[in-house]
Amino acid sequence: MGGDFGPDVVVPAAFKALSRHPELNLILVGQETVIEQAIQAQKKTSERLSIHHATEIVGMDELPSQALRGKKDSSMRVAINLVKEGTAQACVSAGNTGALMATARFVLKMLPGIDRPAICTTLPTIEGHTHVLDLGANVDSDAQTLLEFAVMGAALTSAANNQHQPTIGLLNIGEEEIKGNERVKEAARLLGNSHLNYIGYVEGDGIFKGAADVIVCDGFVGNVMLKTTEGVAKMISYYMKQEFKRNPLTLLAGLIAMPVLKAFKKRIDPREYNGASLLGLQGIVIKSHGSADAYSFATAISEAVLEVKKDVPTRITRVLEGQVAERQTS
Amino acid sequence: MGGDFGPDVVVPAAFKALSRHPELNLILVGQETVIEQAIQAQKKTSERLSIHHATEIVGMDELPSQALRGKKDSSMRVAINLVKEGTAQACVSAGNTGALMATARFVLKMLPGIDRPAICTTLPTIEGHTHVLDLGANVDSDAQTLLEFAVMGAALTSAANNQHQPTIGLLNIGEEEIKGNERVKEAARLLGNSHLNYIGYVEGDGIFKGAADVIVCDGFVGNVMLKTTEGVAKMISYYMKQEFKRNPLTLLAGLIAMPVLKAFKKRIDPREYNGASLLGLQGIVIKSHGSADAYSFATAISEAVLEVKKDVPTRITRVLEGQVAERQTS
Structure with missing residues (x-):
């Protein structure tokens, strides 16, 4: 209902x-x-x-x-x-x-x-897809919770991809004076000592480059990331439509390019990625x-x-x- | 150098x-x-x-x-x-x-x-642009620091846009059981009591809808958001190029649509938004x-x-x- x-x-x-x-x-x-x-x-x-x-x-x-x-x-x-x-x-x-x-x-x-459920979804990457969690069930997740997310993400991803040891990345910020916060640094230590296939920190753009099969993050960060993805994709679609609707010539170009644009649209169609798991x-x-x-x-x-x-x-x-x-x- | x-x-x-x-x-x-x-x-x-x-x-x-x-x-x-x-x-x-x-x-x-510098940049929205801070100078920002970001963002945005009272939004997560964390809730209270033009919470997708002139967030969250934006935009460009390069017919469609695609590309060109302020x-x-x-x-x-x-x-x-x-x- x-x-x-x-x-x-x-x-x-x-x-x-x-x-x-x-x-x-x-x-x-x-x-x-x-x-x-x-x-x-x-x-x-x-x-x-x-x-x-x-x-x-x-x-x-x-x-x-x-x-x-x-x-x-x-x-x-x-x-x-x-x-x-x-x-x-x-x-x-x-x-x-x-x-x-x-x-x-x-x-x-x-x-x-x-301890608590985590929300996990699939996101597209340049050459495939990745699983990201948590997407909003938990805020201010501590290191142990981030490790639990990694365990759950690894289990789901190995099932979805028929993959023995999916790679795990920890979402972090890279360029700045303080690289990450204490919780993320401690989680990196826990993951490094675990039997999971932990590959290190991944930055926001790395998610879509396919840097890891599973991306682990706090739910606040993950939710903002997910909604940002939606927002950027919608804005880009909107811009493209505007440009093709500008005048009769651009409209004609759009008609000719239509099959290509449709194939492209299908690839970024969020409907292909619907269904988040409560793990x-x-x-x-x-x-x-x-x-x-x-x-x-x-x-x-x-x-x-x-x-x-x-x-x-x-x-x-x-x-x-x-x-x-x-x-x-x- | x-x-x-x-x-x-x-x-x-x-x-x-x-x-x-x-x-x-x-x-x-x-x-x-x-x-x-x-x-x-x-x-x-x-x-x-x-x-x-x-x-x-x-x-x-x-x-x-x-x-x-x-x-x-x-x-x-x-x-x-x-x-x-x-x-x-x-x-x-x-x-x-x-x-x-x-x-x-x-x-x-x-x-x-x-107390500390914040990094602020301009991002495109559907009908204009917005200023977002902090983008990585501060992690685990408390409510008072988020208020300082709002003050600095308002000052910069009023200067950039020739605007008297730019609207301020606080980046938060919306749909889940726990709506935001304690720091964000406390910051909302401080902003609500301030003389700033605070309009409430904004979610990740709201940034690109132009929900507020200034978007305030912790630097960890802001950095992930910014890098996600870059990553999604690059992935979408990559997909589009792939689709137009698929075969001679799609290549031809791409040539015909080239002026439109160029105009479109210019609108999402990150070079137009380069230059982050250390406020x-x-x-x-x-x-x-x-x-x-x-x-x-x-x-x-x-x-x-x-x-x-x-x-x-x-x-x-x-x-x-x-x-x-x-x-x-x-």
Whole structure:
């Protein structure tokens, strides 16, 4: 029921995801009549699609604590309960991020050894892509927390890329008098002593050069970085459109260049990267962008399918246990 | 002598700046013979250009403390001395940022009421531009320091834009459970009680939407944001070139669209925004990007010209005094 468009986006996205993944079953959680209407509007049916009724809806601006205490029959809460009881293997939501995180943490609990969830997403790089975390679940993260992010990022990235030891970079500032802050310096020491494939500091521009498979940072910094990426990409698109719309000649040039511009646009399309993982929970929860369209929301469902197939929570535990085992023997 | 190219860039940039600003006189500080050679290579002369010899050079990777204590006859130190003694009205350098900051702070001293310098630059927005600080001079900035950044940013922006009360935004994260950290929340309170035109929180994407004339943030966050901007812009340019180079047809489309693509490129050209201000000093010091070319370095000189004409240090003191006066009467 969440996000900017509710079932009008989630239902068509569900059909897209079902046709993409023949092994997938989807339970649409929310107000039954509203969901049924949205399904009828699609003029499609599927035996792999079912509805689970939930009476309440968490508002996009609602306080997480209110949603957690006050709305026990919200679509969000009920969907996470389905994961807890094993009826569903993952939950995908475009709803209120804070409420989703608080509810998921309360219902599913954290994995042993992980203190708080972290938000991780994929970002494009010049020749591929990278995973970045945390993107806003934690502010003022200390060195130990940054190490936990690295463990979780390594587990997810090894699953997503079929890669044994993904490289880990620590986001830092490079040129200035004080190179980084104390927390980052201490995290670098912890990472250097860990069994992770730590490659050192990465600066903001290094993310997009593909400097590391996993980029670790505090959630405040990561959130600003992510939103900056969105802002710059939108501004550049806007400039380009303006230049092509300047006069009949530039419009004609734009028409001729259209196939190229479309191919280019697809490469920076944020819809290809929708679906952030809430890592560190005893269960899989994927957060879609609130403004996602059906194509984009289906990408988030695909992320859930991947994480279920690869059993990311167990992988996180294993990487963490390797870490602990190493600490005990060293 | 600093930057990636030394006099080979600074000297042609000096001639560009002299022709742009008829009232400008430039003193090139550094190794006389090297500078003279670079001038001869330009096959130009100007009565408004002179050389001031300095024997040493600060390396780009040298520790600021070493440069400060060990190289008293470096081009950087001598140039800042010229500002101190009143021979020059501003110093422009493409050298080691940390050393420049430490030396400027040591020689020129801070303005009364300002604790540490902040680095401020202009960034493009959808319909104009914005000033952002700090970009890396300070990490873990507390609320009072963020307020000082706002004061300095307001003074510089009012000078640059001929604007009475520029709007001030505080960079924050918006969507998550914990909205911001304690320092940012406290800074919002201080800004709300100040006489500055504070408009509230701005998220990373808001910077490029032109949400505020001045964006205030901690230097760690600001540096990551700035480098991210560079990284995303470069990645997008790279993608676009790749798409236009895909085959003879796309190459042809690129040729036809070339004038539009050039106009577009000019709008996102970082050379148009070169020249970061080291604010809060008793003097004007401008930092050019180390990899700047002559066009770009000339932009940094223009920034110095602007700040001299508008007497930005005095403006900062005035905004600060207004702030203090208000606190005393309230």
